[in-house]
Amino acid sequence: MFSCNECSASFKYKSGLNKHNRKKHEKKIQQRQDANMFCFMCNESFCYTEHLRSHLTGEHDINLEVQKLTFDSFSEFELWRKEVEHESNIKYIQANGTKRAKDKDTIYLRCNRTGVYRDRKSLNSSKKMKIQGTCKINNHCTSSMVVELFKATNSVQVKFFKDHFGHDIELQHLPLSSVDKDLIVCKLLSGASADTVVNEIRDSMTGTDKCERIHLVTKKHVKRIGQCFGVTPNLQKDRNDGKVVESKDDIKESKNSNEHLVMLYKNLKAEVAALLPQLDKIENINHMKHITTHVNKLKTLIQSDYTGS
Template identity: 25%
Template sequence: MSCHQSLSRHKKACIQNINRKPSEHICTACGKNIPRRYVFIAHIKKCTGEKVIVNYGVGKMSCPYKNCQNNQFQFKVDLYEHLYTEHKADLKPPEIRIFDSYKEFDKWKTSVEDESFSYFSQQYGKRNGRSYFYCQHDGSEKSHLKNQQSNKTTRRNKKGRIKKSDLCLAMMSLKYLPDGKIKVAYRPTHLHPCRPRDLKHQPLSTATNEYISKQLAWNVPPRKIVQNLRDDSYKRANRLSRSSIKLKRDNLVKIKTITERMRKKNSSLRFSNDDAESVYFKVKTLMEEEYNPILIYKPKGEKTIIGPEGSEHLPEDVFLLAFQTKEQLDMMVEGCKEILAIDETHSTNPYDHYQLLNMMVRDKFNLGYPVGHAISSRSDEAVLQFVFKAIKERCPDLKINCCITDDDPALINSVNAGLGEAVWHLLCVWHIHRTIQSNIRHHVKENDLVSEIYSIMCVLIDEPDECQFLKLKDSFLLEYSHKCPTFKDYFENTFLPKAQKWAKCYRLKHHGETETTMLVESFHNILKTVYMKRVPNKRIDDLLDLLLTIEEDYFTRYTNAVLLNSMSDKDFSDLSKRHLKGMKINDLDVTQISGKCWTVRSQDKNSTEEYIVVRCADQCFSQCLKICYDFRATVSPSPSLLVDILISDDTTPTDIKVRRF
């Protein structure tokens, strides 16, 4: 049987049922035994041509008036007539309305429901071209079928149940006419009080659902949608009293409801509910584009689908996905003439050991531009080298002037192994300072000595003359070999061999005036704060879509800036704010050390930090887009600068560079 109802009817009429009751419906003309009443009525009409008057028996509906003898009715129409004639009840007369379309009827139905705080639900499908809508209060409160046992545990909504075995006469009968119009018979009388508290049990109207779906399609935030649905009577200017507010279903929509609907919408757009399968189909779609942006794709537990030579031998438990659009490759070729910044970040996907690697360069406006991304389950040279090897195969003429990373050697080793050459490597100064501070505290226990040694390390790091650097190094080793022998061993054996990567005297060649990896760190902050809203991402395919969206946004911003030959209003506004803030620095907080070097005290009240300001050139570079002639200084668009103004006696504007001391 297709359903429980059919099975129940069959059991009652089955000839093998011992307890089967004899049928009351026997045709007198042909003697046929028919178990079901409505089939019997149709049979009699067809067999004899006579109309059968059926006794429906005792009904289940009772008269709401107590001590009424006529208290059992089969149909609501009979009960309505009884109340009107016998009890002279104040009943509203039925209304007949004609509508041109179902949409027009639905709009009218919604207005009726809003006025009476009620809801009419369709109990059955079409029957002989008719549909019936009954008040939500009407019906049994039982959540199970008639012959079924009730549930052992209740799982009802905390809002409670709207049905409490009450009787309500309000209903709508809808009939489709031959000309396409709709005829509605509406009985507006309710046998219960209509209260605003019933709204919490009612679904949203069709118009509201369509509005929410349209807003979500436009990527409107859920909070904004809820505010738009809210009635104007809630605004401060319109608040008279709580009793004056006309409560509607739209006022009860919660942000959580919209968020869940948005999640389901996004889920329906995915290729599959399984993350790995969805990523596979997404990558396949990208590979079929005119320019294939996928550099390498190695699913976990499977062989490499696309990648450079040698990637087919990657371990089975490795996951690696890297992509780079054509525009990103072009920007990388141009930006690597100065410097390439590489760094990894975590917390972009639900897998703890999966890292996101990002590559950044400076564009012609000196702003960061992402030129490649890789998601990997392992961050070692053996895996990441294939990302750069794939880039090298796409662009054999790629030349990297300089590469800056943190103090993790796996990144630069991957670059060198993938490109097949030794790239000039610099370490992030911020990471260098953090590393040296940590090791000083580990090896030195006296606080005064810690500050003293760190000051010497800062001088060594910022010393621009190689001869002077070597003298300072020898002097430090000679003087502190007995004061802190363990740190001296660390400095001589571990830190000093990397001097070519962190010492200022070895970083004098042109490298885009970039001393830190803040280009990438800033991108990580934009990714997690602006795009991810600091909400954890739970799928790799969503991260892939997000990175592609970011790529499109950066391309749009840069293309518009190039065509207009100026930065965007937002970028220029941020730059101007820093410039004006730098102009407000007190002269007493600026100390000139030499002809081209100044110290600037931090303007934070709770900070004792100082910054070193160095004049790098006597003439402005081409990337200086704005000149402040009032103060004879340039406003550099570099996001790593902390001070943008330098008072000088020269009439020629000067470019400046700032380093934390």
């Protein structure tokens, strides 16, 4: 809660306190001074996105298109928004709360590439950086939507800043849509394995089709989506998949069989593989004690179904 120093009034948001001080106590509110967005063409910095847009138009002759649209309902607006996101391979997110007034509610949507990457180490988080890197461009994209929902008529007015600035259109930085997730869940519910789901999705794209976000899905994505929806992927083993042998009895039994075996030594920095017939020779080497020290005495047997020469 934000309390007024002049009276007993309190407010949930700081913006409410500022408005109260301006109208009730006629105080001047100091404007923000942190310039957290910049023009990468000349490195001039700005405090507000509208100032960045004006700079790009006036100084660099970049025409930024602005559209004003009206919809009969919020659901109609949502259909249009999803169509825009699908066609342009862009995602718009609501980063702040809804601004509420007596006659209307206002929602601010911005490009998901807007923002500054927060280092996980500084946040004491164990989450690792994604392989494709962060989607944040450490700047503000000029594309956004100002959505006004009028309570009397349930109509929606949108001011759409269409053009993007400061980044390319990259599929790997888009989240999967709810439609794509539902498709994956349906495939998992039908009994398909994660590998099968990935292969079917990639095979569905022909040479003339435009590559979409779902075509970049991996087995890891499929498993994670299945976990979120409480669906376990069918664990169908490929004929070339290995078999893990853990107990000493299994190792002795496997040594006596004619099956092809590989022993792996899991190192902290490397992996060393040897066939079991070679393992007996390795164990006779005097330096074996030195080797096991570096591998932390961790031995794993993998039994392959491959029977070729």
